[in-house]
Amino acid sequence: MIIERIKLNDYRNYASAEVFPGRGVNLFTGDNAQGKTNLLESVRLASVGRSARTTRWQELVRRGAKAASVSVRVRSDAGADEVTVRLGDAKTVLVNGYPVSRMGELMGVVKTVLFTPDELRIVKEGPGERRRFADIALCQLSRGYFYTLTRFNRVLAQRNRLLKGSPTDEELSVWDMQLAREGARITYTRRQFAARIAGFAAAVHADISGGEKLETGYEGAEGDSIAEIESGLLDALAQSRERDRRFSVTHVGPQRDDISIRSDGMDLRAYGSQGQQRSAALSLKLAEMELMKSEGGEYPILLLDDVLSELDEKRQSKLIERIKAYQTIITCTHLTDDVREKIGEITEFRVRAGTVERSDK
Ligand SMILES: Nc1ncnc2c1ncn2[C@@H]1O[C@H](COP(=O)(O)OP(=O)(O)O)[C@@H](O)[C@H]1O
Ligand SMILES: [Mg+2]
Numbered sequence: 001m002i003i004e005r006i007k008l009n010d011y012r013n014y015a016s017a018e019v020f021p022g023r024g025v026n027l028f029t030g031d032n033a034q035g036k037t038n039l040l041e042s043v044r045l046a047s048v049g050r051s052a053r054t055t056r057w058q059e060l061v062r063r064g065a066k067a068a069s070v071s072v073r074v075r076s077d078a079g080a081d082e083v084t085v086r087l088g089d090a091k092t093v094l095v096n097g098y099p100v101s102r103m104g105e106l107m108g109v110v111k112t113v114l115f116t117p118d119e120l121r122i123v124k125e126g127p128g129e130r131r132r133f134a135d136i137a138l139c140q141l142s143r144g145y146f147y148t149l150t151r152f153n154r155v156l157a158q159r160n161r162l163l164k165g166s167p168t169d170e171e172l173s174v175w176d177m178q179l180a181r182e183g184a185r186i187t188y189t190r191r192q193f194a195a196r197i198a199g200f201a202a203a204v205h206a207d208i209s210g211g212e213k214l215e216t217g218y219e220g221a222e223g224d225s226i227a228e229i230e231s232g233l234l235d236a237l238a239q240s241r242e243r244d245r246r247f248s249v250t251h252v253g254p255q256r257d258d259i260s261i262r263s264d265g266m267d268l269r270a271y272g273s274q275g276q277q278r279s280a281a282l283s284l285k286l287a288e289m290e291l292m293k294s295e296g297g298e299y300p301i302l303l304l305d306d307v308l309s310e311l312d313e314k315r316q317s318k319l320i321e322r323i324k325a326y327q328t329i330i331t332c333t334h335l336t337d338d339v340r341e342k343i344g345e346i347t348e349f350r351v352r353a354g355t356v357e358r359s360d361k
Contacts, residue, residue: 036351112300
């Protein structure tokens, strides 16, 4: 899949901009605070419906403007598609010109994998970051998953709200059943995701680190089928009921799951050095590219924000080797001639105060 056009209106510091990326490596350079990350953020918004930097979409509207819009046109084996996100009184999404009634319809139209220096979080920070990693990839691969996750989150919020009062056993039972049903689907799907990405991550990691072993796994309710996980969750919810009442929160379910990340037996989440954590995060992201290709038939678009300069030379070279296989959008303040040579063919743009210009012709 490749992006053919990005069109912005009153988005962040862009009054209006239109960008036509090339098929391979696209490089956006510019000084700090010119709009490089804003551009990547807009693509991600059209891809997964939200910004990686903020949950308040109102911040995305250019200061002083009333509404913003982002349009991203892609070409895939399936043909051409365009997603438009309008941010005004509300957030509205159009796919090929038609407003969608449910946000899930946006999922998978523009498939992306995002890697930024912040992405270190998926190894270093709490389990929430790793669940989000799995969820965003899975939502892009399956709208069904997106809807299950939406239902699960609603049920969980309602059960937790109920726990703030003094619910009867009957009241809780209703929510337990729904929580176990939706929760089992999520745990099952994430467990499969973790199993599949483990193979890709191990291969990518061995390649970019020169033989280091990376092992990833899923930590959550056990079970070989959805039904098995569901009945296990129901039991666990019943057992945890008094504790849940006492703390007014639900202690069991996929909202507590995690993905383990180990290298040569060591838990990188807790004990990895900054460098090891960064390598593992990169491997996971590149593994996500491979997984999405194997599941969806095509590579997604890789978005790299300011990461080239953060990597040591060996990893940088390995990364550059890999990105040639897909459409990549890279931002950086400055690229050395040496790196430029390694990449080879580049479509280049210059970003300056909310404007983008081709700079390679
Ligand atoms: N809603 C907004 N309206 C206008 N300008 C904004 C808005 N949000 C962010 N900006 C501006 O965007 C710039 C940062 O852009 P960013 O893409 O993060 O820079 P960089 O090129 O360093 O990646 C800052 O100057 C900031 O003030
Ligand atoms: Mg930036």
